[in-house]
Amino acid sequence: MKGAEIVIDALKREKVKTVFGYPGGVMIPIFDVLYSTPEIRFLLTRHEQGAVHAADGYARSTGKVGVCMVTSGPGATNTITGIATAKMDSVPLVILSGQVHTNSIGTDAFQETDMVGLTRSICKHNYLVKDVNDLAKIIKEAFYIARSGRPGPVSIDLPVNILNSKVKNYTYPATINLPGYKPVIRGNPMQIEKLARAIDRAKKPLLYTGGGIISSGATQTLLGLLDKTQIPIVVTLMGLGSIPYDHPCFLGMPGMHGTIAANKALTECDLLIAVGVRFDDRVTGPLHTFAQQATIAHIDIDASEIGKNVKTCLPIVGDAGQVLTELIKWVKPRLKDAWNERVEYWKEKYPTQYQQKKQGPVTPQYVIDALNDVIDPDAIVVTDVGQHQMWTALYHHYRKPRHFLSSGGLGTMGFGLPAAMGAALGNPDKKVICITGDGGLQMNIQELATCAINRFPVKIIVINNAYLGMVRQWQDLFWNKKYSQVCLKRGPDCPAECRGMDEKCPRDYIPDFVKVAEANSVKGLKATRPEEVVPILKKGLHHPGPVLMEFMVSREENVYPMVSAGKPLTDILTGEE
Amino acid sequence: MVEKHTIIITVMNNPGVLARISGLLFQRGYNIESAIAAPTEDPEIYKVIIVVQESDEHIEQIVKQLNKLIGTIRVVDISHKDNYIVREYIILKLGVQQKYRTDLLELARHFNAHAIDIETDHIIIELSGNPRKIDRFIELVRPFGIKEYVRSGEFAMSEYQKSKKGEKNGN
Numbered sequence: 001m002k003g004a005e006i007v008i009d010a011l012k013r014e015k016v017k018t019v020f021g022y023p024g025g026v027m028i029p030i031f032d033v034l035y036s037t038p039e040i041r042f043l044l045t046r047h048e049q050g051a052v053h054a055a056d057g058y059a060r061s062t063g064k065v066g067v068c069m070v071t072s073g074p075g076a077t078n079t080i081t082g083i084a085t086a087k088m089d090s091v092p093l094v095i096l097s098g099q100v101h102t103n104s105i106g107t108d109a110f111q112e113t114d115m116v117g118l119t120r121s122i123c124k125h126n127y128l129v130k131d132v133n134d135l136a137k138i139i140k141e142a143f144y145i146a147r148s149g150r151p152g153p154v155s156i157d158l159p160v161n162i163l164n165s166k167v168k169n170y171t172y173p174a175t176i177n178l179p180g181y182k183p184v185i186r187g188n189p190m191q192i193e194k195l196a197r198a199i200d201r202a203k204k205p206l207l208y209t210g211g212g213i214i215s216s217g218a219t220q221t222l223l224g225l226l227d228k229t230q231i232p233i234v235v236t237l238m239g240l241g242s243i244p245y246d247h248p249c250f251l252g253m254p255g256m257h258g259t260i261a262a263n264k265a266l267t268e269c270d271l272l273i274a275v276g277v278r279f280d281d282r283v284t285g286p287l288h289t290f291a292q293q294a295t296i297a298h299i300d301i302d303a304s305e306i307g308k309n310v311k312t313c314l315p316i317v318g319d320a321g322q323v324l325t326e327l328i329k330w331v332k333p334r335l336k337d338a339w340n341e342r343v344e345y346w347k348e349k350y351p352t353q354y355q356q357k358k359q360g361p362v363t364p365q366y367v368i369d370a371l372n373d374v375i376d377p378d379a380i381v382v383t384d385v386g387q388h389q390m391w392t393a394l395y396h397h398y399r400k401p402r403h404f405l406s407s408g409g410l411g412t413m414g415f416g417l418p419a420a421m422g423a424a425l426g427n428p429d430k431k432v433i434c435i436t437g438d439g440g441l442q443m444n445i446q447e448l449a450t451c452a453i454n455r456f457p458v459k460i461i462v463i464n465n466a467y468l469g470m471v472r473q474w475q476d477l478f479w480n481k482k483y484s485q486v487c488l489k490r491g492p493d494c495p496a497e498c499r500g501m502d503e504k505c506p507r508d509y510i511p512d513f514v515k516v517a518e519a520n521s522v523k524g525l526k527a528t529r530p531e532e533v534v535p536i537l538k539k540g541l542h543h544p545g546p547v548l549m550e551f552m553v554s555r556e557e558n559v560y561p562m563v564s565a566g567k568p569l570t571d572i573l574t575g576e577e
Numbered sequence: 578m579v580e581k582h583t584i585i586i587t588v589m590n591n592p593g594v595l596a597r598i599s600g601l602l603f604q605r606g607y608n609i610e611s612a613i614a615a616p617t618e619d620p621e622i623y624k625v626i627i628v629v630q631e632s633d634e635h636i637e638q639i640v641k642q643l644n645k646l647i648g649t650i651r652v653v654d655i656s657h658k659d660n661y662i663v664r665e666y667i668i669l670k671l672g673v674q675q676k677y678r679t680d681l682l683e684l685a686r687h688f689n690a691h692a693i694d695i696e697t698d699h700i701i702i703e704l705s706g707n708p709r710k711i712d713r714f715i716e717l718v719r720p721f722g723i724k725e726y727v728r729s730g731e732f733a734m735s736e737y738q739k740s741k742k743g744e745k746n747g748n
Contacts, residue, residue, distance in 0.1 A: 116593060117596070120593075125647040128593075180646070180647055303641050303645070304642050308641075
């Protein structure tokens with residue numbers, strides 16, 4: 001059996017149904033085998049970055065390992081941003097990249113690049129296959145490593161001669177032998193009992209949960225814990241959807257653009273139970289000001305996350321679902337008390353809100369809010385990165401895990417459209433909606449063609465303010481309104497000191513997204529006035545194929561609430577005069 | 578408090594293991610003072626011994642991050658443990674004047690160091706021992722005129738029975 005055939009056989013044995021990628025010289029041996037492998041659907045994207053984000057969206061929405069296949073050199077380097085994105089957000093991927101002949105490695109051969117060196121710091125593990133006899137074992141290990149423990153991307157570099165070499169007695173290994181890799185699933189029972197007692201004693205307990213709940217499939221367990229204890233909960237961007245937006249204990253997302261109730265609760269709580277989170281700086285603000293009143297308990301499957309940023313009194317290494325299941329057994333039932341009343345008061349007093357005037361421009365928040373009334377409750381919502389992402393996090397009604405996908409840790413603009421495409425492929429029975437900005441969409445806009453040609457009915461909502469809005473917001477608030485290189489309408493004849501002309505700017509937006517959509521056989525729709533928003537959303541969502549809905553919104557809307565970078569969570573800007 | 582830590586990392590003998598370790602430490606902002614990677618009695622196992630200058634909290638992170646590498650079997654910070662034998666090796670080239678040669682060789686004998694090459698303009702001496710002994714020797718021979726020296730970096734071994742392969746916590 002040839003190396004290339006082993007790769008495809010291994011993928012079948014790992015139950016891979018879909019591969020995202022782009023061919024190239026050294027990978028032809030594998031594509032030759034794929035040609036006669038109907039069991040594996042290969043999605044040919046228009047750029048390798050699109051392929052890796054699509055594999056990522058597929059993985060986040062289905063919970064399966066996303067597989068990406070690219071050629072050497074530029075094919076491999078084009079996946080780098082996507083691999084780093086998946087690493088930061090703990091998404092299981094296997095990236096198969098081509099490599100030059102083993103004899104040519106190190107000679108700067110045509111389309112040679114040191115993929116193992118390039119990916120070392122941005123993947124969970126990586127391999128360069130140097131002997132075809134190791135190939136099956138390596139693929140088996142790669143899938144196991146990607147999906148177990150704290151999930152993450154694993155890269156396998158495949159030299160062309162390995163793909164062409166033959167193995168006499170090929171068998172796919174049944175077992176894995178990795179003495180250096182033993183993820184701890186069961187939390188230490190004594191520590192869990194200690195945590196239960198700490199909860200019983202706490203006056204102001206608070207749960208702070210994240211993507212770990214989703215990776216672990218622990219939603220039901222978490223809901224069970226909330227039922228039993230009524231502990232108020234804040235959920236990070238990566239965890240959104242792990243509990244429904246209208247759950248009575250839910251205070252919203254914490255951090256820089258978190259709700260006031262969530263940030264106040266973090267500041268006042270006396271016991272912080274962190275589960276599957278990593279105390280990201282966008283959540284905590286300056287560490288010496290974070291949760292100063294609280295004893296911190298931290299449950300995580302990755303021991304290196306515990307104590308990394310904050311001092312932890314109660315560390316528990318283990319799987320979120322497993323530990324919470326044990327914790328529910330140990331913890332005493334807790335009724336709503338004065339602390340619950342206090343956080344509910346904040347929730348009521350400081351709702352996240354916006355104003356949409358009947359006349360005047362469409363506000364971006366209104367588009368996202370209006371979507372809640374017309375969207376299928378089982379739809380998957382994928383965002384890009386920027387202001388629209390934060391507005392979606394604040395206003396979208398997320399109901400289920402794996403139904404809100406967003407690039408959190410790396411904050412990768414260009415993630416939205418290809419990830420939505422991957423989610424659509426992985427979930428043919430569900431509606432997939434991509435909420436994106438005019439900046440982010442253009443970073444991978446080539447995938448419109450992929451959507452159309454494959455009939456992925458992705459509904460793209462473009463929040464167009466003709467700005468790189470989040471950077472403009474910072475320039476507005478902290479850089480004396482010097483809008484340097486953030487206006488996407490700006491040309492050589494614009495006044496040097498244009499500080500935003502709002503709706504009065506005479507220049508046209510380029511490109512015309514509706515025309516770009518139509519040129520790609522994607523239906524294009526556009527709304528510019530508030531009364532058009534709901535009809536356009538309805539029309540777009542009902543259209544059977546892919547649709548791009550462009551919403552021209554008020555240009556200088558800011559995301560609030562906001563905690564300025566470097567300020568404690570108590571220092572909240574609300575945008576009100 | 579920032580102080581010197583010697584960390585023994587037991588790893589699977591996989592390609593690029595030293596690059597993984599040094600890359601990880603660099604990426605996380607830690608500096609390596611010395612590093613040795615060498616085979617062990619088990620052909621599948623390598624030992625990497627690094628010395629870093631860091632605070633205790635940073636060391637805890639370093640140990641956890643090193644443990645997380647897929648090929649790592651065991652990571653031990655031996656700095657506060659007394660049941661380890663720690664050794665280092667040094668070769669020095671001393672441009673010592675003729676009239677002081679006897680003094681130098683006498684000093685070397687005292688340290689159990691050996692002259693391995695004697696030329697008209699220099700003497701090459703080798704010495705092994707615990708790192709403090711090496712430091713002390715360097716200080717004492719400095720007046721003789723050090724032309725060059727090379728230290729191996731620290732290596733170490735537990736005095737007790739070794740633990741079995743495959744024991745590891747965390748990922």
